[in-house]
Amino acid sequence: MTADSDLPGLADDGASDKPHYLGHRERLRERFLVEPEALPDYEVMELLLASVIPRRDVKPLAKQLIDEFGGFAEALAAPSSVLARIKGVSAATATYLKVVEHAAQRMLQLKVLNRPVLSGWDTLLDYCTAKMGRLPVEQFRLLFLDRKNVLIADELQQEGTIDHTPLYPREVLRRALELHASAIIMVHNHPSGDPTPSKADIEMTRTVRDALRAVGIALHDHLVIGRKGHTSFKSVGLL
Incomplete structure (x- = not known):
């Protein structure tokens, strides 16, 4: 029996004339x-x-x-x-x-893509949680917004280990300029489940914010997603 023996139309162990x-x-x-x-x-x-x-x-x-x-x-x-x-x-x-x-995940993404994200914040959080909240390794996503805060692109920027993902401000800035974005929301997950930002998270966020600010691009927020919830840098006063 091959590994695909459970596909419809193929023989399967446990078959009987009238399975219960x-x-x-x-x-x-x-x-x-x-x-x-x-x-x-x-x-x-x-x-x-x-x-x-x-x-x-x-x-x-x-x-x-x-x-x-x-x-x-x-x-x-x-x-x-x-x-x-x-x-x-x-x-x-x-x-x-x-x-x-x-x-x-795609159904949730379609609810936020090409729509103003700030007026659909809960939907955005649902999407980010579904996309990243249960991953076994860290990922960094960037959400690019236009002048009306419409989400114009949602991109995976980096994938790392169980507790670290490198993010390079120069790459963030380059991509934002390519897309003619006016603002960015940073999103990354904590596989541990605890969405509390680390010291490294805070320092990196401020570095990216300053790099974007120098060319007139806003960093609206940085979301840390975990199984136990999320943390918004803006909401807790870190931005």
Whole structure:
């Protein structure tokens, strides 16, 4: 059996003439269509897995994934290589879960891109949390705004280690000028989950702010995202 044995249309271990789980799966789909919010996380995960593993009872696997990673969103955010280490999760299943995660992130991105971000701040925070809040390593994103504070670009600038991401003010400035941006919002995550800015975060932010200010570009904020929440430099008086 290959690693893609859980794809629809291929043979699968546990198949039988009348699998007991088929009736349960159909009832689960019906409940979802009537009241999706009523389903617990493991049942939503079960529905996702059933789409790519059609011939096996996936309830135990759904519960295992949520327990293993500490939550529904955390399971979707896990790297595909890590997901594929779980018994019963093939490369195809891992890829499918990553597609679901990306689709959710893209929907949130579309709600903020080409729109004034300052009037949709909560939506922006939701997007940043979905995109970065559960990553195992630090990332630095830059959000570029025009004169009307409309988000014109959302770009990954750097990716680092579990507790450090280098950011070069010269590169930030160069990209802002290329995009004719009038303002920037900096965003990075803390894989530890604690969004408290470090001393290095504060010093680097002020260096970038001063470099941007010299050419008339504003640094509106620096957001630190973690599983336990977020910190806005502007809100806590660091900008």
